[in-house]
Amino acid sequence: MSTNILSIIPTDPFWVPGAEAAEVARAILARVYPGAREVALDWHEDPVFVDQGENFENVRCPGCHSDLLIDWWQDQMDEAYATNFQVLTVHLTCCGRDSTLNDLVYSWPAGFAKFVLFAESPERAGTGDRFVIDASPLDSGELAVIANALDHPVRQVLARY
Numbered sequence: 001m002s003t004n005i006l007s008i009i010p011t012d013p014f015w016v017p018g019a020e021a022a023e024v025a026r027a028i029l030a031r032v033y034p035g036a037r038e039v040a041l042d043w044h045e046d047p048v049f050v051d052q053g054e055n056f057e058n059v060r061c062p063g064c065h066s067d068l069l070i071d072w073w074q075d076q077m078d079e080a081y082a083t084n085f086q087v088l089t090v091h092l093t094c095c096g097r098d099s100t101l102n103d104l105v106y107s108w109p110a111g112f113a114k115f116v117l118f119a120e121s122p123e124r125a126g127t128g129d130r131f132v133i134d135a136s137p138l139d140s141g142e143l144a145v146i147a148n149a150l151d152h153p154v155r156q157v158l159a160r161y
């Protein structure tokens with residue numbers, strides 16, 4: 001059986017909220033997904049890659065939108081990992097731009113974060129039909145409410161394992 005994890009991460013990989021704001025955001029996510037197995041916070045000393053699991057399709061250049069070779073991307077990940085993901089800069093050979101691993105265009109979205117708010121098996125309130133589970137991701141309005149609670153823009157990562 002596969003597991004779905006919906007994560008909310010700050011757009012800045014090094015930014016973390018205060019404990020109180022984080023708890024407010026957690027409570028909001030728990031209200032949106034009352035049927036979730038768990039709604040919790042993860043704090044990391046160094047940024048971690050919050051991946052999309054089986055939802056990974058490709059990685060593209062944020063400048064020219066070229067598909068990036070997975071081998072190239074893996075090499076960049078290995079180099080960044082050697083710095084505990086403190087150094088995320090990359091040089092894109094497709095168009096000569098400098099960017100960061102966090103700014104590449106991941107499909108589905110993914111990113112780096114020291115703070116992760118997540119819901120495991122996100123499930124909204126009953127649909128009225130017990131065979132129909134509403135596990136839809138946060139819409140832009142809900143994301144804005146959480147971003148507002150944290151006082152920082154956020155990115156949503158939908159992972160399946």
Ligand SMILES: [Zn+2]
Nearest residue numbers: 061064094095
């Ligand atoms: Zn490019």
